[in-house]
Amino acid sequence: MTEVPPDIAEYLASPDTLPEWVRFYRAYPTVTAAVQAVGNGESVAVFTSEHTAYGQQVILIDGKPVIEVVLYPNSQAREALVTAYLNHSDPETATAAILHALPHLLPEDIDLTGIDCVVEPGNGLAPRFGFRRRVSAAGLHTWRDYDELHPLGELYQVLSWHSTGHNIAEGTEAVSILRSHGLPAVGxxxxxxxxxxxxxxxxxxxxxxxxxxxxxxxxxxxxxxxxxxxxxxxxxxxxxxxxxxxxxxx
Ligand SMILES: [Zn+2]
Known part of the structure; x- marks a missing residue:
């Protein structure tokens, strides 16, 4: 049995912790436990809509453990992306143009060092577009180590459902940015x-x-x-x- 660090024990005991995080941290109270599980062939992943649409998983890339996070545009921004995608006659060209336009939807001061704009296939109206970060899990033992060494910073805030006045563009602003990048967005x-x-x-x-x-x-x-x-x-x-x-x- 993996030892549970005090901060995770406290988080698990709180009535405010969302059920997806309870399941995740109960199964993988440390990065080390998550990495071991992945090595044993388990799928180590959590998706949450707490503050923003956020997917986190531990995966192996070339046999090495990596913590991957994908943050997705909030629903208002996604509406602009998906409608622009549907309005385009060529899905591949639309996808390339959206990947190029994604950073321009964010406030200018957002640091995207180490972040890739990615597209994930799906069976919905359009693929999923998001901001992905991968960091090596080597040398990390606790989730606190990970959070402290690799904070997500403002990207997490600007993709939040809650409007703070410093969010990803949506509505007519998003439409005009997408149009300036050659996409047939319509408002x-x-x-x-x-x-x-x-x-x-x-x-x-x-x-x-x-x-x-x-x-x-x-x-x-x-x-x-x-x-x-x-x-x-x-x-x-x-x-x-x-x-x-x-x-x-x-
Ligand atoms: Zn209308």
């Missing part, structure tokens, strides 16, 4: 949501990513507002992709 003029007309549920109709039930622009100016009473709260109109130079898919 709704009144409401600012990034749009696609290639959502598989709504081909040819401009929707934002979450609109499984069809477009409902929050900023739509309903000409019949005064006439409805019971209905008025539920009515929204089409989005207005005024910045678009794209033809709808037919």
């Amino acid at each position: 709704c003029e009144p409401c600012g949501e990034p749009l696609t007309n290639r959502h598989p549920a709504w081909p040819g109709t401009w929707v934002c990513l979450a609109e499984e039930y069809g477009p409902r622009c929050d900023a739509f100016d309903d000409p019949f507002r005064e006439l409805h009473e019971l209905d008025a709260a539920g009515i929204g109109g089409p989005h207005d992709p005024s910045t678009s130079d794209l033809e709808p898919v037919t």
Whole structure:
């Protein structure tokens, strides 16, 4: 049985610790334990949405243990990326352009030394784009050693769900940055949501990513507002992709 360092024991005992971290640290209370498990063929990984979308795993690269972290853009930024990806006619060119554009979505002072922009395949609407860091686990025994030697710094903060005014670009700002990098990102003029007309549920109709039930622009100016009473709260109109130079898919 691996000894549990006091800071991890305290974290595990706290009612505020999220269940994914409890599972991870119970199984791997030290980096050494995680590295041993990987050597035995176990998959050592945790995904959490605490503050930001964050994946951490211990892997072997050329037989050497590595701690890999991937931080993903928050949902608002991802909406801009995925709609721009869908609007592009060529997925490979779109992927290359998004990887190139990703750092430009971050505030200028973010240090990306040791961070790679990566794409991970998936079966969703678009692949996953993220910021990946890999550091050697050699010589690290506790997770505290790892955290203190390799802090993630501000990158973690700027990708947070919580708006601090110093976050990754989203909405119309993200659309304009992506467009300046050659991507066919489109924003709704009144409401600012990034749009696609290639959502598989709504081909040819401009929707934002979450609109499984069809477009409902929050900023739509309903000409019949005064006439409805019971209905008025539920009515929204089409989005207005005024910045678009794209033809709808037919
Ligand atoms: Zn809109």
